[in-house]
Amino acid sequence: MFDFNEHTHKRLNLLTGEWILVSPHRTKRPWNGKTEDAAADKMPEYDPNCYLCPGNTRAGGVVNPKYEDTFLFVNDYSALIPGIPKGDINEENLLIARSEEGICKVICFSPRHDLTLARMSPEKIVRVIDLWIEQYKELGGDPNINYVQIFENRGAIMGCSNPHPHGQIWSSQTVPDLPAKETEKQTEYKEKNGRCLLCDYLALELKKKERIVLENDGFAVLVPFWAVWPYEIMILPKRHMGSIDEMTEKEKKDLAEIMKAAGIRYDNLFKTNFPYSMGIHQKPTDGKNHDEWHFHFHYLPPLLRSATVKKFMVGYELLAMPQRDITAEQAAAKLREQPPVHYLES
């Protein structure tokens, strides 16, 4: 009898159409491989050498204001730049390229160098959410911008250059591959079933409760059935909303509280500043209706079994398909059992 808690199987990612291999029996595998240095947890409230702290000088000589909540600036090394010459290359349908323009910004979440979203108050997190909403509308309102990607990269092992709490926004002329795939899959489902893919998926998860980590009035945190990273989670609004600017004040507060609560579970899991890439997927800003879209957050953390052992995407995963050992259900149970108070504050 097939039992997905024991037997190797594949799971389908509904949002991308890609499969992932799950091998639950491998969790007993010994580990003699690489461990990462645990990140130092104690940090000063102000670091004179930090380019994001208030009053300090950034690359290129700009001085940051003495900001008190959030602080937004155009990335000094933007990957996407507005107003570049437009062009298309196609040599014999073999060499294909096109120009791409956009705008990149950096957001400091707090003037405090030592804080993280998990340790900020929900009121302060709402300020960050408000800035995300303002930027989604402002950048998305630009006729040259058709997608706004809001994200946070956290921790040296994620390639993050600075522990100061900050995130980024990259907005672009075309819709990047992942959100484009999610648009396609949500559209397909809507056309076939007449309902929203993620409304239906969330309703089923809330009924089964196996992968739900946390929930409040407005939002749920779950380990998606098709998670690739060991402790990958999604945050989903319970109400059908295509983008973050549709939230009520109460929903913004619910979101801030659940983001904090999820961050605390993460940090408590391995008693470390849990590294991750996190980002919001929402409807493209191409002027179309996009009724199919249900906005959500993805949190993609690399840690596997301690503050120093991470999952590597190598070998079979780079060449064939992603694979995991610990199941989504086991990961959700582990996260659920973490205490609700941050380990640095208990």
Ligand code: H2U
């Ligand atoms: P990470 O969070 O991935 O480390 O990126 C920080 C961003 O901050 C990065 O995109 C920008 C970098 O280009 N940056 C500035 O805009 N000004 C600076 O003075 C240093 C870094």
Ligand code: ZN
């Ligand atoms: Zn700083």
